[in-house]
Amino acid sequence: MTSFSTIAQPDAEGLRRAVEILRADSVVAFPTETVYGLGANAFAEQAVAEIYRLKNRPSWNPLIVHVATVAAARDLAAAWPEVADRLAAAFWPGPLTLVVRRAAHLAGVGADNDTIAIRIPAHDVALALLEASGLPLAAPSANRSESISPTTAEHVVRSLPDVPLVLDGGPCSWGIESTVLDLTTPVPTLLRPGALPLRTLRDVTGSIALREIETSDGTARSSPGMSRRHYAPRAKTLLMRDLREADRSGLPAPSAILTYEGAPPPPYGEMVEVLSADPREYAADLYAALHRLDDAGAASILIQEPPRAEDWLAVRDRLSRAAA
Ligand code: AMP
Ligand code: MG
Numbered sequence: 001m002t003s004f005s006t007i008a009q010p011d012a013e014g015l016r017r018a019v020e021i022l023r024a025d026s027v028v029a030f031p032t033e034t035v036y037g038l039g040a041n042a043f044a045e046q047a048v049a050e051i052y053r054l055k056n057r058p059s060w061n062p063l064i065v066h067v068a069t070v071a072a073a074r075d076l077a078a079a080w081p082e083v084a085d086r087l088a089a090a091f092w093p094g095p096l097t098l099v100v101r102r103a104a105h106l107a108g109v110g111a112d113n114d115t116i117a118i119r120i121p122a123h124d125v126a127l128a129l130l131e132a133s134g135l136p137l138a139a140p141s142a143n144r145s146e147s148i149s150p151t152t153a154e155h156v157v158r159s160l161p162d163v164p165l166v167l168d169g170g171p172c173s174w175g176i177e178s179t180v181l182d183l184t185t186p187v188p189t190l191l192r193p194g195a196l197p198l199r200t201l202r203d204v205t206g207s208i209a210l211r212e213i214e215t216s217d218g219t220a221r222s223s224p225g226m227s228r229r230h231y232a233p234r235a236k237t238l239l240m241r242d243l244r245e246a247d248r249s250g251l252p253a254p255s256a257i258l259t260y261e262g263a264p265p266p267p268y269g270e271m272v273e274v275l276s277a278d279p280r281e282y283a284a285d286l287y288a289a290l291h292r293l294d295d296a297g298a299a300s301i302l303i304q305e306p307p308r309a310e311d312w313l314a315v316r317d318r319l320s321r322a323a324a
Contacts, residue, residue: 007153010125010167019133021164027051029142029156030129031169032121034095034177034195035149035287036156037066037139038163039129043106048138054160057145063138064097064117064178068130073118076136078103081183083205090204093122095178095195115184125169141177142166146230148290148322151175155291175284176314185209193314195283230321233290236300239323243267243304256298258289263304271298279311286315290322 008014010031018028025047027040038055040047042065052059067073070088074080078101087098102116121127130137141149143159150156153168179194181201189209190198202208236252244267248255256271260282266272273289275282293301303319306312 006157006163007166007168010128010169014165014167015128015132018129018165018167022047022129022133022135022137025050026164027054028129029150029153029160029163029166030126030139031153031167031172032066032123032126032139033172034121034174035151035172036142036153036166037121037126037137038142038156038160039066039137039139041133042066042136042138051138051140054162055140055143055145057140061140061145062113062117063140064119064180066119066121066126066130066137066139068120068127070120072136073098073120076103076106076116076118077101083188084183086204087181087183087201088120091196091201092120093127094120095122095174096201097178097180097192097194099180099182099184099191101184115182117180119178123169125167129167146232148231148233148287148294149177151287151291155287171288173284174280175287176318179314181205181208193317195314197279197311198313199310228321229324231287231290231318232322232324233294233298233301235294235298237303237323238300239303239305239319241305243302246302248302251302252299254298255300255302256293256296257302257304258293259304260306266302266304271296279306279315282306283315283318286318 021028022041025044027038027050029036029038038051040051084098097117097119099115099117102114142156143150151172153166156166174195177194179196180192182189182191187207187209188205240246257266258273259266260275261277275285306315
């Protein structure tokens, strides 16, 4: 049951309630610069189990641990490569997750992995919560597994009506998940394209190896922990090279269109969302737009495929999973 007090302002009283819940091994949703996270004490098994239960998340998909300082990140690692220091100095706090060897003494999140994914979020409320609780927080996106990630507190409550508390920090500035980089390989390997573009990362790391994120025919392959269908609206979703070729006869009505500025004009006009032609701005509004179309009752969504360019990698990855 959702009550008004499920959504709280991130003031002293809101933080106090959040810390109390976290210390009792339950979960709290909080804003980050990427999307809203569903946080729990990363090293309390019961707390982490509650994340998986509420989200209906498959147990094989490991969680990212959020910390407030680089020193706290290093404490979780068995080895902290030199490139991790350079990346942390350049991008933390920020939307970059680093996968490193996991310290042997840790129980809790991903105890059966020998690696751990860590980041420092760039959001005042997230940092205040990390500091006030004194806990490393495991936090995947605060939504049911496979569905659209939340970029507002209202999105969280709609997807997870049983969540005990959501700290409301307004809309997320990046609106798309962090970039995940594996530092346990000889060359840093991209596990998930995300908010931070590869071009920016390469300035610090030199070359980055790509898993087969996107094949030449434009279809997505899964990287670890990412299922083919993910980030998906309720509506049937189709990704198309040219919306003007869409055959709507087989699609459930009403159908909607998601396109971007400068793309060929869509073939029809009801329920159209036009996003920015800039990949960062497009990403920031993508999930909110999908939520709006779902809420407006679209039974199908035709999505104009964005350019096949590296700057669009993260958006294209999310769109291909939404449409899988
Ligand atoms: P989410 O929390 O839903 O945004 O997703 C977390 C992402 O980080 C998923 O793609 C996970 O597979 C990835 N991840 C978390 N921990 C690890 C790890 N130890 N090794 C590789 N990938 C990880
Ligand atoms: Mg997620």
